[in-house]
Amino acid sequence: MKPHPLAGALLIAGTVPIKDFPLLLGKAEREGDFLLVDGQRIPCTQGTAAMVTAAVAALDYLNLDPPMALLAGDVGEGRGSRAIYDFLSRELREFSPKVLSLHYLLPIITPMKKVISAVQGCNPRPVLIADAGSMYAAKAAGLATEFDVFTPDAGEMAFLADSEATHPAYIKRYLFEADSKEVPRLIGQAYGCGNAAQTLLVKGVVDYIARNGEILETVREPDVPQMEAIGGTGDTITGLVSAFLQAGLEPHEAAIIAAKANRMAGKYANPTPATRITEIIARFPEAFKDHLCEWSGVCTVESRLRPATGGARQGGEA
Amino acid sequence: MGLFKDKSSSRGRGLTLFKEVKEALKAEKILKVSGYEVKLAAPPPSLRKGCDLAIEVDLMGQAGVERVLRQNGVEFDRIVSIDTEELEPLRVVKVTDFGDSMMVRAGNMKVAFEKATGIILNVSGGGCPDVPYLHLELLNKKITEAPRPCELGFTLCALMLDRALDEGVRIYEEARG
Structure with a gap:
């Protein structure tokens, strides 16, 4: 059977904060401070747009095909989220992306279960990432272990460690009050109660990369505390992880390099709490150029960062 | 709906x-x-x-x-x-002082504002679809005059952002006497 023309792609699915924005599937590109998907311009602000734009920047640098974005408008009432859940449940088996990243979606359990059922029907099964509302839904549905990577911040890590909570607003007070030094304990608790993906990238003062309960690495430098206040800095990390997975890295490798690259781009942007996420994304090429070779151990796309089948572009170099 | x-x-x-x-x-x-x-x-x-x-x-x-x-x-x-030990959403907040600005976190939501003017500089955290919308609605508004997240949003993230904003208003007004 002829493969679907989009098979093997990185697919990022999430909502955008534009009411009545239709369900849209298309190639993602960057145009100044806008994300461009199938000709539609979307402001690159916090959320799915920041995540997709970060992935665009990384795949462009790696000379690989851009990500596909599945978007729908949703300002919290849930219509766009449901349209995305429904589309994925219905179409994913035909599509079979190489990497599927789920992002800002209303955390609702039953539709998430249907999506995971569709993922299980894909051949090959895509690498599966969740952040934001999708991660909340995955945890609340008891499906965390179906995922390859979660990218929680420290507060969301407390949510994953709380066996009962179905949203970070309802976590136990002592877990909310846990400081950053207690993140390893929270990681252990989350794995212990089956609420963690196989790989966790916990974003915070110190970034923790854990696999199946074991902390493999911490990333502390450069230390740019202002980044926590900037909407979208967590989204860009998840976009980078997605891109590096698409390029062929193992989940823990992708997580470590994404954490380092996000911090370095932040440093280069010399941010304040008023900095916009586009200013940090604009620094990714510089951070990659200066450090990707050192971080990934080898320095060409062909020798290590393998493209997806049919995904390599002609020309250019990493 | x-x-x-x-x-x-x-x-x-x-x-x-x-x-x-x-x-x-x-x-x-x-x-x-x-x-x-x-x-x-x-x-x-x-x-x-x-x-x-x-x-x-x-x-x-x-x-x-x-x-x-x-x-x-x-x-x-x-x-x-119904099914958690905590009956109601978290009421506790954490505050980070950046010098010229402050960040207040409630649950998974954070709001940063300039101390001198009360202008909202950024909104971060959260994962519900109304968060990016609220981010755009609150940015560059004075914290005491900004629209309330619980009046615009739908989700628990909006509720937590509302609590962070509440605390931010309290801190800003207290500092101004």
């Missing part, structure tokens, strides 16, 4: 508590008309506030449910979680 309907799962459900039966019945009707899937339920004795009727709702849409009830003049006591 078909909001937050999830028939097969009882996780993440909450109870809206009332002092009077007539308010519970009124609320059920209004919420159904507004598109929420709700049902009448009996609250456990420990949570009764003089009324033995409550309304079961999806907690994820708590901000939207509270707004619909307020806008329609329905008197309710509070909304509590």
